[in-house]
Amino acid sequence: MSASLPHGGGGSNSHYSGHGSGQRVVPSDPEDEWEGGDDAENEDEDELDNSGEYHDAEEQLSVEFSIGGEEDDEDDDSDGGEEGPSQESHAGRPIPAPMTRRQILQRLGQETIRQLFAGQLSGRYLRTRARQHQGSDEDGDGEEVGGGYGGIGKRRRAGGKYPAIPSEVGRALMGSGAFGDNEICEGNHDKNSVRLASRIFRRELGFNTGLRDQPQNRLMAQSMIPSSTADTIIHYDTRCYSGQFSDDGTFFFSCGQDFRIRLYDTSNPHRWKYYRTVYYPYGQWTVTDASLSPDNKLLACSSIKNVVFLARTDPEEMGDSWLLDFSRSMGRPGFNSHIGFGVWSIRFSGDGRELVAGTSDQSIYVYDLETRQPTLIIPGHDDDVNAVCFADKTSPHVLFSGSDDTTLKVWDRRSMGDRRAAGVFLGHTEGLTYVDSKGDGRYVLSNGKDQTMKLWDIRAMVSTEHLDEMDPTKYSSGFDYRYPPFDEDDYKPHPHDCSLVTFRGHKVLKTLIRCHFSPPTSTNSRYVYTGSFDGKVYIYNLDATIAGVVDVKKATHNSRPRDPDSPTNFFSVHYSDMMPTSAWRTCVRDASWHPNAPIIAATSWNGWGMSTGTCTTHTWNDGVEEGEADPNKSIRVNERLEHKESLYSAPEQT
Numbered sequence: 001m002s003a004s005l006p007h008g009g010g011g012s013n014s015h016y017s018g019h020g021s022g023q024r025v026v027p028s029d030p031e032d033e034w035e036g037g038d039d040a041e042n043e044d045e046d047e048l049d050n051s052g053e054y055h056d057a058e059e060q061l062s063v064e065f066s067i068g069g070e071e072d073d074e075d076d077d078s079d080g081g082e083e084g085p086s087q088e089s090h091a092g093r094p095i096p097a098p099m100t101r102r103q104i105l106q107r108l109g110q111e112t113i114r115q116l117f118a119g120q121l122s123g124r125y126l127r128t129r130a131r132q133h134q135g136s137d138e139d140g141d142g143e144e145v146g147g148g149y150g151g152i153g154k155r156r157r158a159g160g161k162y163p164a165i166p167s168e169v170g171r172a173l174m175g176s177g178a179f180g181d182n183e184i185c186e187g188n189h190d191k192n193s194v195r196l197a198s199r200i201f202r203r204e205l206g207f208n209t210g211l212r213d214q215p216q217n218r219l220m221a222q223s224m225i226p227s228s229t230a231d232t233i234i235h236y237d238t239r240c241y242s243g244q245f246s247d248d249g250t251f252f253f254s255c256g257q258d259f260r261i262r263l264y265d266t267s268n269p270h271r272w273k274y275y276r277t278v279y280y281p282y283g284q285w286t287v288t289d290a291s292l293s294p295d296n297k298l299l300a301c302s303s304i305k306n307v308v309f310l311a312r313t314d315p316e317e318m319g320d321s322w323l324l325d326f327s328r329s330m331g332r333p334g335f336n337s338h339i340g341f342g343v344w345s346i347r348f349s350g351d352g353r354e355l356v357a358g359t360s361d362q363s364i365y366v367y368d369l370e371t372r373q374p375t376l377i378i379p380g381h382d383d384d385v386n387a388v389c390f391a392d393k394t395s396p397h398v399l400f401s402g403s404d405d406t407t408l409k410v411w412d413r414r415s416m417g418d419r420r421a422a423g424v425f426l427g428h429t430e431g432l433t434y435v436d437s438k439g440d441g442r443y444v445l446s447n448g449k450d451q452t453m454k455l456w457d458i459r460a461m462v463s464t465e466h467l468d469e470m471d472p473t474k475y476s477s478g479f480d481y482r483y484p485p486f487d488e489d490d491y492k493p494h495p496h497d498c499s500l501v502t503f504r505g506h507k508v509l510k511t512l513i514r515c516h517f518s519p520p521t522s523t524n525s526r527y528v529y530t531g532s533f534d535g536k537v538y539i540y541n542l543d544a545t546i547a548g549v550v551d552v553k554k555a556t557h558n559s560r561p562r563d564p565d566s567p568t569n570f571f572s573v574h575y576s577d578m579m580p581t582s583a584w585r586t587c588v589r590d591a592s593w594h595p596n597a598p599i600i601a602a603t604s605w606n607g608w609g610m611s612t613g614t615c616t617t618h619t620w621n622d623g624v625e626e627g628e629a630d631p632n633k634s635i636r637v638n639e640r641l642e643h644k645e646s647l648y649s650a651p652e653q654t
Contacts, residue, residue: 161493162452163502163544170455170501170543178443179542180222180526222524224598224620225539225548230555230634232272232617235647237563237639239286240613242514242590243603246292249595251275251313253299254603254615255290259283261301262639263313269597270619274640280309282323289345293352300324300355304342308355308367326357326365328373344386344512345434350393358385364401364411376413380421381405382473386512387434391458392441398422398458400444402432407472408446410461423461427454427497429475433512438525445528447515449481449508450491453530454499455542462498470496481509503540506532511589511605519595529593529600535586537602537618550618552602553586559636561649562608585610 173179236256243254245266252264252272259280265273280287283303290301292313302308311321326343341361348355354375355367364385366376383404391398391410399411408425415422430449437444444456477490486509506513515530518539527547529539535553540546587605594601598620606614616634636647 161491162504163493165504166541166543166545167501168543170541173455173500173542174526178440178525180524181218218524221522221598222526224522224622225527226550226593226598226600226618227621228549228551228555228618229621230552230616231270231619232635232637233556233559234615234637234639234641235560235607235644236613236615238613239605239611240589240603240615241286241511242289243601243615244290244292244590244592245594245601246296247294247595248296249597251292251296252592252601253290253292255287255301256613257286259287259303261287261290261299263299264641266594269594269599272617272641276313276315277639278309278311278313278321282307282309284342288343291346291348291355293348294350295352298348298352300346300348302343302346302357304360306341306343306359308343308346308357310369322372324355324367324369324372326359326367326374344384345388347389349390349396351396354396356388356390356399358388358401358403360384362403364388364399366399366413376416378411378416378419380409380411380419381407383431386432387446389435389437389444391437391444393439395441398441400435400437402435402446404431405473406431406448406476407467408432408435408444408456410458420464421467423458423463424467424472425454425456425498426462426467426472427456427494427499427502428452429477429492429494430479430481433508434514436514436516438517443517445515445517447508447513447530449479449486451486451488451504451506451508453503453506453515453528453540455501455503455528456499460498460500462496466496485509501542501544503528503530503538503544505540505546506530506536506538507534509533510587513588514590516591516593518593521595522597523593529591531588531591531602531604533587535588535604535606537588537591537600550591550600550602552588552604552606552614552616552618553584555618555634556586556604556606556614556616557584559614559634560607560612560647563612582609584608 175182234254236254236258238257241255241257243252245252249269250265250267252266254262254264256262261278261280263275263278265275278299278301280301280303282305284305286303288302288304290299292299297313298310299313300308300310306325306327308324308326309321310324327341341359341363343357343359345358346355347357353369355365355369357365357367359365362379362381362383362385364376364378364380365374367373368375380401381403385401385403387402389400390396391400397413399413400408401411402408406426406428408428409421410423410425412422425444425446428446428448428450432446432448434447435444436446442458444458445453446456447453475492475494477492479486479490486507510533513531513533515528518525518527518529527539527541529537532538535551537550537552538546539548539550584607585605587610588602589604591600591602593599600618601615602618603615604613606612636644638644638647
């Protein structure tokens with residue numbers, strides 16, 4: 001079914017209760033505030049008490065004030081007999097009346113009392129008051145903010161402005177039928193609320209009959225989230241940049257920095273077989289991306305060059321390969337290419353006849369495999385195009401492109417007369433690293449260097465006319481994701497954010513980390529998931545809560561010995577104080593969920609100094625934890641799936 005695009009889609013934003021209209025979403029309750037894992041220890045609102053335990057200052061602060069005397073009598077009279085704990089006065093002696101700070105601010109209106117506690121109010125509370133004071137003024141970064149609880153001076157770019165979790169829009173999507181099924185007669189969607197054995201038992205006893213059979217079967221499928229325990233660890237001598245199952249699940253490929261793409265037969269997803277290796281002879285730095293044709297007969301791979309390598313996957317046809325020169329412009333007007341550009345992202349169309357590519361010359365290319373020439377070149381961004389994909393698997397007309405200019409654009413090839421995008425998604429404040437389509441021509445997912453992943457609906461996109469009136473990079477902090485950690489105090493919400501749901505908790509650092517929709521068959525399209533720089537795969541519910549985490553670093557730690565010939569090993573031995581990064585480190589760059597089985601394959605930079613790579617398989621185990629399934633029993637093999645005893649000689653501790 002072809003996707004139908006409403007031009008000027010900004011008008012449909014009101015359908016999403018403010019999420020499409022650019023309204024800010026600010027948590028109003030302390031429970032909505034995200035606790036950021038390892039970063040939670042930096043929260044400046046926590047205080048350490050004498051027992052060494054943290055408590056919340058806002059809730060625990062109490063005061064004592066005297067009841068009695070003439071001035072107090074006046075306050076009592078004006079108070080109007082407000083209900084509260086009864087207090088007796090003993091000869092004017094002060095009686096403790098413990099109250100929280102919030103209660104005091106609610107009960108007493110004097111400005112002096114407000115200013116008394118202004119210095120101890122949480123930063124989030126002050127920022128909320130500042131926004132209320134400034135009304136709809138979104139760009140007054142240098143304005144003085146007066147009034148409030150003691151005043152806070154100049155408005156600054158502060159953290160704590162992320163959308164609330166759980167997302168109400170996401171919860172509505174979870175119940176819409178487009179993203180799996182909710183539990184019947186149960187008030188939560190906890191994956192462990194009903195064990196699989198109980199579901200099967202009820203089905204076999206005939207408790208679920210008629211129309212309820214199908215939902216129960218889908219609930220069983222979506223409840224099987226893979227665990228952290230690695231069944232197999234495939235070790236590579238170079239970093240692994242990406243890896244994906246084919247659409248039918250019969251193949252898996254992984255791309256290494258040595259310009260080799262290894263293909264595996266995964267017809268039996270629990271017993272992989274080495275298939276063949278494709279070598280890209282003219283690559284630069286690394287293989288940036290690869291894509292299998294829908295019939296699994298062709299593999300296209302790209303590098304930081306204008307040439308894409310196309311090879312057959314059949315081992316008996318290893319000599320058949322082609323170099324596709326994307327710099328051939330066919331004399332098209334307006335083409336401003338040059339030989340030096342690289343290809344960051346590449347995808348086959350649903351019919352296998354075309355390739356779409358995102359490049360470093362800020363353009364999107366559509367390449368016809370029959371004529372061996374580009375048929376469409378769109379210089380549509382202001383920075384590198386890091387990711388591209390087709391919106392619909394059944395139609396090649398609609399494209400998505402994500403760029404370092406912070407925008408995700410929608411292109412309709414049926415209306416490219418003015419060479420303008422059909423619409424744009426605004427919401428990321430830093431560059432995009434990846435985009436993935438659900439394949440229905442409607443929903444698209446993106447990962448961003450602002451440490452968020454966002455879900456979008458094509459009906460809520462912003463018109464290009466609206467984009468022409470603004471600078472999309474205005475809200476960027478200029479963060480370079482290759483070097484320092486992201487400081488949440490630098491985050492500023494995009495005032496024109498039209499995303500449906502914002503997911504956060506993972507880390508998008510150092511490299512272009514990828515995200516995906518979970519498959520419809522094995523997961524009922526219930527989740528979205530992403531790699532992360534901290535060595536994990538994060539699996540999210542559609543309401544932005546975490547459904548599961550696959551800890552690749554923990555599963556693979558010390559799973560291979562140090563290479564005595566590796567420069568990383570030399571520096572770690574002789575200059576360990578100067579080279580703290582030589583320890584075992586893991587960055588999950590890509591992950592792929594098998595379309596027909598509860599298995600996730602994670603491809604990572606993984607090893608000593610993060611100089612080597614792994615592909616690990618993780619299966620669902622019905623809640624069996626490490627105490628019952630020894631993680632050290634993972635099978636360790638080389639790139640050809642050959643068992644190597646040397647891989648087991650790694651030290652137990654580092």
